[in-house]
Amino acid sequence: MPDMDSGEELLEAQDTALTLIQRILVNFNKLPKTRKTAVAVRNRIESLKALWDTCQQQHAKLCALVDEGSRRQYDYFIKDKFLLISDTVEEIMDTLSENLERLQPSYVQPNLDVSNSSHETRIAAVHLPRIDIPKFAGEITKWENFRDIFESLVASRTDLSNVQKLHYLKANLTSEASLILTNTQITDANYATAWELLKKRYDNPRAIVNAHLQTFVDLPSVNSHALCDLKILRDKSNDIYTALLNLKRPVDQWEDLMVFIIVSKLDKTTRRDWELTLGDDVDIPSFAKLDGFLTSRIRALEAINPSGLINKSEAKKGNKQGNVKSHQVSANQGTCVGCEGNHPLHQCKVFIKLSVPQRIELLKQHKCCFNCLRKGHFPRECKSKNVCTICKQRHHSLIHRDQNAVKTDPSTSPSTSVQPSCNPSIIRAGESELVSGESIASNNFSHQSIKSTLLPTAMVLLRSSTGRSVCVRALLDQGSQATFISESVAQLIKADREPVSISVSGVGGNQAGTVKTVAKLSVEPCSRTGPVIPIKALVMSKLTAYVPLP
Secondary structure: OHHHHHHHHHHHHHHHHHHHHHHHHHHHHHHHHHHHHHHHHHHHHHHHHHHHHHHHHHHHHHHHHOOOOHHHOOHHHHHHHHHHHHHHHHHHHHHHHHHHHHHHHOOOOOOOEEOOOOOOOOEEEEEOOOOOOEEEOHHHHHHHHHHHHHHHHHOOOOOOOOOHHHHHHOOOOOOHHHHHOOOOOOOOOOHHHHHHHHHHHHHOOHHHHHHHHHHHOOOOOOOOOHHHHHHHHHHHHHHHHHHHOOOOOOHHHHHHHHHHHHHHHHOHHHHHHHHHHHHOOOOOOOOHHHHHHHHHHHHHHHHHOOEEEOOOOOOOOOHHHHHHOOOOOOOOOOOOOOOOOOOOHHHHHHHHHHHHHHHHHHHHHHOOOOOOOOOOOHHHHHHOOOOOOOOOOOOOOHHOOOOOOOOHHHOOOOOOOOOOOOOOOOOOOOOOOOOOOOOEEOOOOOOOOOOOOOEEEEEEEOOOOOEEEEEEEOOOOHHHHHEEEEEHHHHHOEEEEEEEEEEOOOHOOOOOEEEEEEEEEEEEEEEOOOOEEEEEEEEEEEOOOOOOOO
């Protein structure tokens, strides 16, 4: 066990040092202009140097005194307060140096002594310089970019100690990648080992190439109404092409296949124009020629069609009626006031992308009914019997002003009084700790269905530690206290599991069952362009029944 008294004293000393460092700039800014002299600035820089040196020594003692397992008990380590102190010192030093430069341009900014954790060597450095490096979350297609930037801006610098380099390395890792170095202490000897550990994990050219090719094959097709889809296809294709070139792959030998795949994802009108561009040319078009065509088309469409539609005339004609309830009437549709297409306004993508106030303003301009979104009458004259699905008032759901105010029947409201029997442990952001023996309230489980409930869904990519992944539809239920996954999906991706015993209750405290295992996995957008969030999900044989709206 660490010496808690000594540890507490060091933690208090670090908090005091941070306060004193912040006060240096605050007090300097309070000085009248006549007292803001070069001497005053130098004195504050010297004070800042001394405080920074003390902070580093105290931090090294804390790292040696508090073992890795005990650090989760202290906000100092959880919130990485040493990094906060470092950033504060850097900002104050920059501000003071700029002031001194104006007062005495020939002045050379003094060096701060940065010590490693063993205090055996000391090297001269101004302070921890601001180095902007893109965060790396473990997405293998972004590893080479992160590796090259880090080696260029940090690893190759001789004026940085190994302690500083390891500090920068850990500070720029997030999500899955940060877990690799969770137990690595910031010491001089650990830097080389930590960097090699990361390179061993992600320096896998075969996996990187496969990931790029998979992303290319999975690029979404262009919708005939969305200019943004065309931009995404063009930009993503270029990114992947360049990445494969940097990996020294013979991309020029694959251009025929890449061009074919890209063209197959174009909408009908754009594909027709592409063929017209080729004319009687029987030669196989190059990737560069296709890219030039797409770039020219995007520029032209942006200039003549700011609304973002590629082809208004090919809007879907009519709307096939399904067995899912929706807020619509069966009268003949006129021209859409949002994009002039031949479809109902509530199906218009341009209208849906507008904010609620913008939608209401558009309806007022075209004198449309707020209930059925059609022209020619007012809500009080509207024959539609539909009402807002959110507040049950006589207006369309798309112009409901408060999307968070959902009226519910008290008899069907989810129970919120169920509390865990013990407090969960603190873990990394984005991951929930599930403690065996807890009682979890979920809005999805009920013995009696009174009426249909509309809940939002999202397509997400689930990935297990084995590397298996699957794109699934996630049901977003604000009434649940935990994340759930079906047994079939957990088996499909071979997710790692932990044994638990958690009772799940639904509406009115009705028991929905007892969960025996919890799956560890990560969730990210299906496009693989967003953050990767580690989660723990309760595994159940069946979740809930729902009917997705088209």
